[in-house]
Amino acid sequence: MEQAAQTIIGGILQGSVFAIVALGFTLVFRVTGAINLSQGAFCILGAFAMYSLEQTFGWPMAAAAAGAALATAVAGLAIGASTFVPALSRLPASSMFILTAGLLTFLEGLCLVVWGSEPYALPPFSGEAPVTVLGVRLPTQGLWIVGATLAIVAGIWWLLMRTTLGEALRACAENPAAARLMGIDVPRMTLFSFTLAAFIAAVGGIVVAPILSFQFDTGRFFTISGFSAVAIGGLGSFVGAAAGGELLGVAEQLAAGYISSLFANGIALGLLILTLLVRPSGLFTARRSRREDVRDEHRIYHPVVRLQGARGAAFGAAAVLLVLALPWLVPEGLLSSLVITGILFIAVLGLDVLMGYAGQVSLGQAGFMAVGGYTAAILATNHGWSPLVGTAAGIVLSLACALGLSLATMRLRGHYLALATLAFGLMVDSLTVGMTETTGGPSGLVGIPSFAIGSFAFDTALSMYYLVAALLVLLVLALLGAIRGSFGRALQAVRTDQTAAAALGVNVPRYKMAAFAISAVLASLSGSLYAFFFHFLSPEMVGTQRSLEMIAMLVVGGEGTLVGPVFGVALLTLLPTAFQPLAIYKTLAAGLLLVLTVRYLPGGIFGTLAGAAAARGAR
Amino acid sequence: MSVPALEAQALCKSFGGVRAAVDVSFAVPARTLTAIIGPNGAGKTTLFNLITHLFAADSGEVRFFGASLAGLAPGEIAARGLIRTFQSARIFPGMTVLENALVGAHLQARAPALSQMLWLPSARREERELVARARSLLEMAGISGHARTAANELPIGAQKLLEIVRALMARPKVMLLDEPAAGLNDAETGELAALLRAVRASGVTVLVVEHNMSLVMGVADQVIVLDAGSIVASGTPAEIQRNPRVVEAYVGQDLL
Numbered sequence: 001m002e003q004a005a006q007t008i009i010g011g012i013l014q015g016s017v018f019a020i021v022a023l024g025f026t027l028v029f030r031v032t033g034a035i036n037l038s039q040g041a042f043c044i045l046g047a048f049a050m051y052s053l054e055q056t057f058g059w060p061m062a063a064a065a066a067g068a069a070l071a072t073a074v075a076g077l078a079i080g081a082s083t084f085v086p087a088l089s090r091l092p093a094s095s096m097f098i099l100t101a102g103l104l105t106f107l108e109g110l111c112l113v114v115w116g117s118e119p120y121a122l123p124p125f126s127g128e129a130p131v132t133v134l135g136v137r138l139p140t141q142g143l144w145i146v147g148a149t150l151a152i153v154a155g156i157w158w159l160l161m162r163t164t165l166g167e168a169l170r171a172c173a174e175n176p177a178a179a180r181l182m183g184i185d186v187p188r189m190t191l192f193s194f195t196l197a198a199f200i201a202a203v204g205g206i207v208v209a210p211i212l213s214f215q216f217d218t219g220r221f222f223t224i225s226g227f228s229a230v231a232i233g234g235l236g237s238f239v240g241a242a243a244g245g246e247l248l249g250v251a252e253q254l255a256a257g258y259i260s261s262l263f264a265n266g267i268a269l270g271l272l273i274l275t276l277l278v279r280p281s282g283l284f285t286a287r288r289s290r291r292e293d294v295r296d297e298h299r300i301y302h303p304v305v306r307l308q309g310a311r312g313a314a315f316g317a318a319a320v321l322l323v324l325a326l327p328w329l330v331p332e333g334l335l336s337s338l339v340i341t342g343i344l345f346i347a348v349l350g351l352d353v354l355m356g357y358a359g360q361v362s363l364g365q366a367g368f369m370a371v372g373g374y375t376a377a378i379l380a381t382n383h384g385w386s387p388l389v390g391t392a393a394g395i396v397l398s399l400a401c402a403l404g405l406s407l408a409t410m411r412l413r414g415h416y417l418a419l420a421t422l423a424f425g426l427m428v429d430s431l432t433v434g435m436t437e438t439t440g441g442p443s444g445l446v447g448i449p450s451f452a453i454g455s456f457a458f459d460t461a462l463s464m465y466y467l468v469a470a471l472l473v474l475l476v477l478a479l480l481g482a483i484r485g486s487f488g489r490a491l492q493a494v495r496t497d498q499t500a501a502a503a504l505g506v507n508v509p510r511y512k513m514a515a516f517a518i519s520a521v522l523a524s525l526s527g528s529l530y531a532f533f534f535h536f537l538s539p540e541m542v543g544t545q546r547s548l549e550m551i552a553m554l555v556v557g558g559e560g561t562l563v564g565p566v567f568g569v570a571l572l573t574l575l576p577t578a579f580q581p582l583a584i585y586k587t588l589a590a591g592l593l594l595v596l597t598v599r600y601l602p603g604g605i606f607g608t609l610a611g612a613a614a615a616r617g618a619r
Numbered sequence: 620m621s622v623p624a625l626e627a628q629a630l631c632k633s634f635g636g637v638r639a640a641v642d643v644s645f646a647v648p649a650r651t652l653t654a655i656i657g658p659n660g661a662g663k664t665t666l667f668n669l670i671t672h673l674f675a676a677d678s679g680e681v682r683f684f685g686a687s688l689a690g691l692a693p694g695e696i697a698a699r700g701l702i703r704t705f706q707s708a709r710i711f712p713g714m715t716v717l718e719n720a721l722v723g724a725h726l727q728a729r730a731p732a733l734s735q736m737l738w739l740p741s742a743r744r745e746e747r748e749l750v751a752r753a754r755s756l757l758e759m760a761g762i763s764g765h766a767r768t769a770a771n772e773l774p775i776g777a778q779k780l781l782e783i784v785r786a787l788m789a790r791p792k793v794m795l796l797d798e799p800a801a802g803l804n805d806a807e808t809g810e811l812a813a814l815l816r817a818v819r820a821s822g823v824t825v826l827v828v829e830h831n832m833s834l835v836m837g838v839a840d841q842v843i844v845l846d847a848g849s850i851v852a853s854g855t856p857a858e859i860q861r862n863p864r865v866v867e868a869y870v871g872q873d874l875l
């Protein structure tokens with residue numbers, strides 16, 4: 001009984017942090033209609049700043065906390081003013097989503113560069129001795145956490161309901177065009193909400209840091225938990241955000257306490273999917289803001305880039321020749337990097353079908369790489385299956401996961417697939433780390449054989465290179481065939497205008513599902529090849545970091561062009577190899593490149609070049 | 620009397636306190652062109668949304684060649700041969716004019732995705748046939764010169780024509796056109812009238828919402844007048860022009 005009470009109290013404490021992140025999400029969403037995935041990263045930025053001020057510079061606790069929260073708010077102000085706010089009026093909602101994913105990656109990369117990859121911990125504010133309240137022992141930090149949550153809830157309520165500033169913010173949420181006509185400076189209000197959300201996140205991060213250990217990439221757990229809390233509670237509702245956070249926290253603690261901590265992330269995903277199935281609008285439905293349906297009809301498009309006929313064929317033939325000759329043109333040391341580029345391109349190709357053509361965002365592409373990689377590697381290494389059959393088994397399992405996820409989310413509009421895939425990726429992360437006996441745990445699975453077809457083993461970099469190159473040529477040709485035809489046109493129609501597509505008889509959920517299945521199959525294949533090539537597989541090779549990196553590769557290379565993403569993959573794979581000492585900057589660079597591309601180069605590298613070539617040809 | 624192509628039976632729909640459709644019943648005979656007119660806010664577009672199940676009606680039902688459409692999704696309704704256009708030309712941006720037209724043939728394309736992936740001769744032949752038909756329809760609508768242009772770069776009038784071409788690519792039995800002449804200049808409106816007559820002559824039943832009276836009176840076989848969600852009059856164009864209630868609703872407007 002007492003243990004149950006302790007578990008539930010632990011859940012409330014954890015849930016308070018989720019609630020704080022969720023409140024930040026809700027604040028930005030209400031004012032701008034955009035989901036800010038970088039929200040969780042500001043928690044960790046606040047915690048790191050606190051650590052540096054208190055432990056490194058020796059500031060007193062209260063001054064360090066205030067300084068850290070303010071410093072994070074200033075960082076939020078700078079980032080908001082330079083990226084988020086100017087992009088908001090120019091980019092469609094899905095690009096805003098990618099932009100904030102880029103900000104999340106950028107902030108993680110920044111923390112990695114400044115504070116390194118080791119875990120940190122802070123001392124509790126009021127000493128280690130717990131207090132006893134009504135017979136239940138509480139860590140004093142818990143009181144700080146609950147107090148901070150209540151203060152934030154009360155503060156937001158007071159701001160929105162009792163001040164002129166709050167009225168202006170609410171006006172932006174209801175109808176930005178009318179608010180602008182009434183003389184409200186909408187970009188300024190947007191910036192204010194973004195900064196305030198960063199400040200709130202920092203306060204949450206600072207008070208919770210003493211009860212957990214944190215590192216550069218912990219922010220994404222806050223993002224996913226806060227995002228899940230928002231979806232469970234009801235997007236746009238402040239009460240829902242707080243309640244959803246607490247519910248999620250308690251459920252996760254109960255699962256960790258009574259089942260296994262392995263499944264804490266699984267519980268988040270399960271609760272989320274259950275909510276989406278039973279009550280898609282969440283437990284507390286916000287008063288329907290006009291903003292959302294206006295956004296919904298905001299049609300998304302890229303500049304049209306088509307290399308057709310003879311020019312397209314000539315380009316293709318030149319590309320194939322280059323791929324064949326490349327191993328003889330580069331230094332031998334670079335060959336295995338080329339193989340890795342090719343293997344990752346297979347997964348990014350799938351992501352392009354899903355994101356670039358069908359317009360569905362996936363933040364869990366590496367989760368399918370993990371499913372394919374671990375399934376094939378375990379079957380081939382420990383059970384003596386042939387690599388080919390193991391790869392096929394991985395593909396079947398990935399397809400099953402993809403169909404399950406899409407059945408739960410495909411009928412919903414907006415970012416629910418992104419949310420579900422992020423949760424899926426994190427769940428796979430925790431399973432690969434936690435199931436030590438099968439997967440080798442954090443230290444990885446070793447002794448994986450080479451890929452083989454029959455008795456022929458692809459045990460050299462050169463043979464793997466030609467295997468991957470041949471696969472890629474076939475895959476690109478096959479996808480090109482489908483994309484040029486009615487299949488690809490239906491996908492693009494779904495991307496830009498679901499209502500009009502359905503009115504022409506396009507089965508919208510079915511096409512979304514098909515795109516998701518293709519992307520999962522390709523990721524799975526890529527993951528298997530990856531494991532067989534390295535003869536080793538560890539969770540972080542196919543973790544959420546990788547998912548975010550692949551989005552950067554896709555967008556930087558050029559979404560919706562099939563071949564374009566290879567430039568992004570090559571850039572982010574070959575550069576860190578060529579400049580080894582700079583490898584620590586890789587995440588930072590990926591995030592920065594992603595943000596800059598979304599903001600200034602919507603066609604990516606390939607789209608911009610091909611667009612220029614097509615324009616020159618047309619002249 | 621043969622079965623009407625499209626029949627609305629006692630359709631009702633309220634949004635909050637606003638009654639957008641009040642007991643609306645009408646029949647569109649096959650191979651005719653029926654026009655719905657009425658002031659702004661009369662519920663014309665709502666009626667289209669009810670027929671194509673973009674909104675669920677509070678009560679009443681729609682029959683298509685005698686068969687009820689109850690419970691069908693918008694895509695399934697399209698598959699029966701009932702194709703609509705939208706008031707604000709909803710062409711697909713980010714695709715060329717030709718590709719937009721080809722999306723209209725989605726239900727006609729029989730080659731499965733796998734045969735497209737394998738570049739099978741059957742799939743390529745089908746594609747060539749669809750492209751040829753799309754080109755001839757674009758020609759008919761006078762926008763074939765833009766086939767390779769990004770559709771969102773077309774002027775609004777051409778986008779509306781493209782939307783009609785896209786609907787025709789679906790080989791509809793019944794077409795619902797929502798204000799096809801909005802944004803068109805006089806010459807383009809004349810071409811539209813010719814296009815509509817050709818469509819009707821080819822055996823397609825047309826139901827059109829339109830404000831342009833000279834277009835309506837020139838091409839319609841039957842006119843239905845809607846006001847505040849109810850049908851206030853219906854008949855041939857000549858009858859409508861003599862109807863005192865209609866003239867009253869359009870005071871100050873020249874019906875000719």
